[in-house]
Each structure stands twice: as C-alpha cells, then as structure tokens.
Amino acid sequence: MNFKKQAMKKIFVATIMILLIQASTFGQVTIQPVVPVVGLIQKNQLWNVLVVNSTNRNYKCMLRVNLKDRSTGTDILTASGGQFDLSPGSKQLNVTMMNPIQYNYLLAGMDNRLQGLLPAGSYTACYELVNVSSTKIENLAEECIQFDAEPLSPPMLIFPADSSVLEKAPNQFSWIPPTPEGMFDRLRYELIITEIKEGQKAEEALLDNIPFYNDGALFSNRMSYPASAVAFEKDKWYAWQVTARDDKAYAGKSEVWVFKVMNDAVKKIIEMAPYIKLVSTPREVTTVQQGFLKMEYYSYLPDSSVTVTIKKENEKETIFSFRLNVSAGQNFLQYEIGRKMKLEENTIYEAILTNSNGEKFSMKFKPKNY
Numbered sequence: 001m002n003f004k005k006q007a008m009k010k011i012f013v014a015t016i017m018i019l020l021i022q023a024s025t026f027g028q029v030t031i032q033p034v035v036p037v038v039g040l041i042q043k044n045q046l047w048n049v050l051v052v053n054s055t056n057r058n059y060k061c062m063l064r065v066n067l068k069d070r071s072t073g074t075d076i077l078t079a080s081g082g083q084f085d086l087s088p089g090s091k092q093l094n095v096t097m098m099n100p101i102q103y104n105y106l107l108a109g110m111d112n113r114l115q116g117l118l119p120a121g122s123y124t125a126c127y128e129l130v131n132v133s134s135t136k137i138e139n140l141a142e143e144c145i146q147f148d149a150e151p152l153s154p155p156m157l158i159f160p161a162d163s164s165v166l167e168k169a170p171n172q173f174s175w176i177p178p179t180p181e182g183m184f185d186r187l188r189y190e191l192i193i194t195e196i197k198e199g200q201k202a203e204e205a206l207l208d209n210i211p212f213y214n215d216g217a218l219f220s221n222r223m224s225y226p227a228s229a230v231a232f233e234k235d236k237w238y239a240w241q242v243t244a245r246d247d248k249a250y251a252g253k254s255e256v257w258v259f260k261v262m263n264d265a266v267k268k269i270i271e272m273a274p275y276i277k278l279v280s281t282p283r284e285v286t287t288v289q290q291g292f293l294k295m296e297y298y299s300y301l302p303d304s305s306v307t308v309t310i311k312k313e314n315e316k317e318t319i320f321s322f323r324l325n326v327s328a329g330q331n332f333l334q335y336e337i338g339r340k341m342k343l344e345e346n347t348i349y350e351a352i353l354t355n356s357n358g359e360k361f362s363m364k365f366k367p368k369n370y
Contacts, residue, residue, distance in 0.1 A: 028053070028054040028055045029051070029052070029053050029054065029055065029059075029086075029129065029140040029141045030051070030052045030054075030141050030143075031049055031050070031051050031052075031063075031127055031129050031141045031142075031143050032049065032050040032051075032052075032143065033046075033048065033049050033050075033125065033127055033143060033145050034048040034049065034050060035048060035125065035145060035147050036147060037146075037147050037148070038147065038148045038149075038150055039149075039150060040117060040149070040150070040151075040152055040180070040183070041117065041118045041147065041149045042116060042117055042118065043116070043117075043118060044094075044095040045095075046065055046067070046079075046125060047063070047065075047081065047093060047094055047095040047097075047098045047101070048092075048093065048094055048095075049063065049092075049093045049127065050090060050091075050092055050093070051086060051090065051091045051092075051093060051129065051141075052089075052090045052091075053086050053087065053088050053089060053090070053091070054088070055088060056088055057088070058085065058086070058087050058088070059085070059086040059131045059133055059140065060083055060084070060085055060086075060131070060132050060133045061083065061084055061085075061086045061129055061130065061131055061132065061140065062080060062081060062082070062083050062084075062129075062130050062132050063080070063081045063093065063098060063127065063128070063129055063130075064078070064079070064080045064081075064127070064128040064129075064130065065077075065078065065079045065080075065081075065125060065126070065127055065128075066078050066125070066126045066128075067079075067123060067124075067125050068123065068124045068125075068126075069121060069122070069123065070121075070122040070123055070124045070146060071121070071122050074106075074107070075106045075107075076105075076106060076107055076123075077103055077104060077105050077106055077107075078103075078104045078106070079101055079102065079103045079104065080101070080102050081093075081097075081098030081099070081101050082098055082099055082100050082101065083132060084097055084098070117149070117180065117183045118149040118183070119149065119183055119184065119185060119246050120149050120150055120151055120178075120183050120184065120246050120250070120251040120252070121148070121149055121246070122146070122148050123146065123147055123148070123149065124144060124145070124146050125144065125145050125146075125147070126142070126143070126144040127141075127142065127143045127144070127145075128141075128142050129141040129142070149183065150252070151178040151179060151180070151183055151184075151244075151251060151252050152178075152179050152180060153178060153179050153252075154178050154244065154251075154252030154253055154254055155175045155176060155177060155178050155189065155221070155242045155243075155244050155252055155253070155254040156175060156176040156254060156255075157174075157175045157176075157240070157241075157242065157254050157255060157257050158174040158175055158176060159172065159173065159174045160173070160240075160257070160259040161257070161259070161339055162255075162257040162258060162259075163257075163258055163259070163339065164259045164260075164336075164339050165259070165260055165261075165262050165266075165290055165291070165336075165338070165339075166259060166260070166261050166262065167261075167262060167267055167270075168261065169225075169231065169232040169261050170225060170232070170259065170261075171224060171225050172222060172223065172224050172225065173191060173222065173223045173225065173240065174221060174222040174223075175189075175221050175222070175242050175254060176221065177221050177244070178244045178251055178252040183246070183251075184244075184246045184251060185246065185247070186246060186247040187219070187244060187245070187246055187251065188216075188217065188218060188219050188244075188245055188247075189216075189218040189219075189221070189242050189243065189244055189245070190214070190215065190216035190218070190242070190243045190245070191213075191214070191215050191216075191218060191223055191240065191241075191242050192206060192211050192213070192214050192240065192241055192243075193211065193212045193213040193214070193238055193239070193240045194206050194209045194210075194211050194212050194238065194239050194240075195209060195212050195236060195237075195238055195239075196209075196236075196237040196238065196239050196258065197209065202237075202239035202256045202257075202258050203239075203256050205239045206239050206241055206256060212230065212238060213225075213229055213230070232261050233261070234260075234261045234262065234263040234264070235260065235261070235262070235263045235266075236260055236261075237258050237259070237260045238258065238259055238260065239256050239257070239258050240256070240257055240258075240259070241253065241254055241255070241256045241257075242254045262290065266289075266290060269289050269290070270289050270290055270292050273287075273288075273289050273292070273294055274294065275294045275295060275296040275332050275333075275334075276294060276295055276296060276363045276365070277295075277296040277297075277363075278295055278296065278297045278351075278353055278361035278362060278363055279361060279362070279363070280359075280360065280361060280362075282350070282362050282363050282364045283364075284364065285348055285364045285365060285366055286363060286364070286365050286366075287365065287366055287367075287368045288337075288343075288365040288366065288367050288368065289368055289369075290338060290368075290369055291336055291337050291338015291339065291343055291367060291369070292334060292335075292336055292337075292338070293308075293333075293334065293335045293336075293337050293351055293365070294332075294333070294334050295308075295332075295333045295334075295335075295351065295353070295363060296330070296331070296332055296333075297326065297330075297331045297333060297353060297361060298329065298330055298331070299326050299327070299328055299329065299331060299355065300328070301328070301355055301356055301357060302328055303326055303328075303355055303356050304325060304326065304327070305323050305324060305325050305326060306323065306324055306326050306353050306354060306355050306356075307321060307322075307323055307353070307354045308321065308322055308323070308324055308335070308351055308352065308353050308354075309321040309351075309352045309354070310337065310341070310349055310350070310351055310352075311349070311350055311352070312347060312348070312349055312350070313347075313348040313349065313350055313364060319341065320337070320340060320341045322335065322340070324353075337351075338367070338369075343367035344367070345366070345367055345368065345369065346366075347366070347367075348364055348365070348366055349364070349365055349366070349367070350362050350363070350364050350365075351363050351365065
C-alpha cells in the first residue's frame with residue numbers, strides 16, 4: 001500500500017516538474033510579428049516574425065497563424081508553415097523559410113483575393129509557435145496583433161471640378177477608383193450631394209444637411225445624374241463626396257468638392273463679353289467675367305498648341321500656366337482660369353501667350369464676379 005502511494009507521489013511530482021519546465025520554456029521563448037500597423041499589406045508579410053529563444057535548448061518548430069476580421073470577429077483564414085530549427089538566440093522568420101505553407105480559407109473566394117494584397121479592412125492576427133520535436137506538440141509562445149489594410153490612395157474626384165461654376169447642370173459625376181485595385185474584390189461607391197447653406201463650409205454641409213442626392217449602390221467610377229432626380233438650382237453651391245467600400249468594409253473617402261450652376265444672367269454676360277486681341281505691348285485693361293478668359297490670336301506658324309502664363313501686373317513671377325490648342329490663322333480662345341486659380345478682384349493680371357518661336361503676345365485684365 002505504501003509502495004503504491006510512493007509511486008503515485010513520484011508520478012505527481014514528475015508531472016508537476018514537466019508542467020513547470022513547460023511553463024518555464026513558454027515564458028523564455030517569445031515571438032514578435034513584424035507587420036505594418038496600417039497601409040498596403042501583402043499576405044506574405046504575415047510571416048515576418050522575430051523569434052527569441054532564451055533557453056539553452058534546440059527545437060524543431062512550426063508557426064501557425066489565425067487571421068480574423070476585427071470589426072466582425074469572423075475567421076478569415078488559418079495557416080501553418082513548414083518545420084524549421086530554432087536554436088538559442090534570435091531568429092528572423094519570413095515567408096521563404098516557412099515553405100511549404102498550408103492555407104485554410106474560411107470565407108468563400110478568399111483564396112483568390114489573398115494571392116497578393118490583403119483586402120482593405122481591419123484585422124487581428126494571432127500566432128502560435130509550437131515545438132514538434134517530441135511526440136506531443138508543445139506550445140512555446142503565443143502572440144496577437146492588430147493592423148489595418150488601407151489603399152495607397154482613396155477615390156479622387158474628377159468632374160465637376162472643385163469650385164467650378166458650370167454653364168449648365170452636370171449630367172455626369174466621375175472619379176478615379178482607390179488604388180491599387182488589387183486590394184478590392186467587390187468594390188462599390190456611395191455618392192452624396194448636399195446643398196451648402198449660407199455660412200456653412202462644405203464639410204459641415206455633408207455632415208449636417210439632408211442629402212440633396214444619395215446613391216450607395218454604384219459599381220462604376222462614374223454616375224449619370226438621373227433625369228427623374230431633383231434638378232440643381234442655379235446660383236446655389238453644392239458639395240459632393242464619394243466613399244468607396246469593399247463589400248461592406250470601408251475602403252476610402254474622397255475630398256469634398258463644390259460646384260454651382262451659373263444663372264442665366266451671368267451666362268449671358270459671359271457670352272456677350274468680347275474676345276480681346278493679344279498684342280505685344282498691351283496698354284488697356286479689360287474685364288474678365290466669372291474667370292473666363294476670351295482671347296483673339298492670329299498664328300502665322302504651324303503650331304498646334306501654345307503656352308499661356310498668368311502673372312500679376314509689374315511682377316515677373318508666373319503664378320499659373322497652361323496650354324491651349326491652336327491652328328494656323330485666326331483663333332478665338334476661351335479658358336476658364338477661375339476654375340484653376342483664385343483671382344483677386346482688385347488686382348490687375350496679365351495673360352501672356354508664347355508661340356514656338358518664343359514670341360509673346362498678351363492682354364491685361366481685371367476679374368469680375370457677379
């Protein structure tokens with residue numbers, strides 16, 4: 001009877017010793033995943049892990065990864081790398097050292113989406129380093145990290161241009177998709193247009209006002225404004241913005257741009273304004289209505305385009321430049337300079353056209369807005 005008790009006691013002590021050794025080992029081996037906290041993230045980067053073995057033992061190890069959607073808690077994938085030797089000291093792991101890697105994709109279609117860049121979203125990655133040297137698998141270290149995969153650039157608006165005064169109501173809105181497109185599998189957009197009340201900033205209008213127009217199911221980077229929707233009122237400013245989503249996950253938001261449709265009276269003023277002949281030495285100062293430059297230029301050269309620069313009177317520094325298409329003979333040129341730069345009403349500017357021979361022709365003008 002005493003012999004049996006002594007045997008049980010030895011087994012108990014041995015078990016405690018093994019557990020203590022395992023606990024000691026667990027604390028002396030650490031792993032530190034080296035994954036960017038935010039930005040473009042590739043699936044291969046998940047295997048960039050620093051392992052520190054503070055024991056005097058050699059191990060044959062395997063690294064396991066479990067990736068989750070942080071916002072929903074949904075498991076996305078599990079993976080296990082190939083076996084590798086871990087000696088005392090530190091070891092930097094990477095995807096090449098982990099081959100062959102076995103992936104188990106837990107969401108339909110994720111195997112295709114994760115071949116390169118991780119889709120935009122918020123993630124939690126949990127790592128487990130196990131010792132496979134013995135017959136019984138032993139956990140050496142565990143660690144979880146959080147990171148966000150975001151596109152290189154959000155959607156970028158194209159038309160209507162920012163601060164533009166349009167001759168007629170826009171019938172189409174367009175923008176550049178977020179990049180790189182490889183991050184997204186089910187990309188869609190939400191476009192919001194809001195009227196800007198007096199004293200409001202554009203961003204405030206989008207946050208506080210009831211949307212003038214809203215469409216959250218756009219799968220193209222352009223939208224034709226429906227003829228059945230509420231018409232834009234003339235002489236009112238509108239703010240618009242595009243939000244990109246990859247399925248339901250947030251994928252980026254554009255800047256806020258503004259535009260308005262000019263009223264008929266202003267439109268008539270612009271139409272009636274004369275074209276000003278460009279000369280080598282201008283003396284008179286003309287009025288430019290609503291930022292529309294109207295220039296008359298005769299070309300005796302076979303130029304297809306010319307450069308026009310804008311500067312303030314009596315100053316040498318160019319503050320804006322652009323190119324215009326021309327042809328041989330008489331040219332009537334129009335350019336909405338007010339869309340590209342802020343014109344001060346009490347300032348005299350000079351528009352200087354330069355041809356391929358380096359000859360310069362110009363006009364002086366003052367801006368006038370109604």
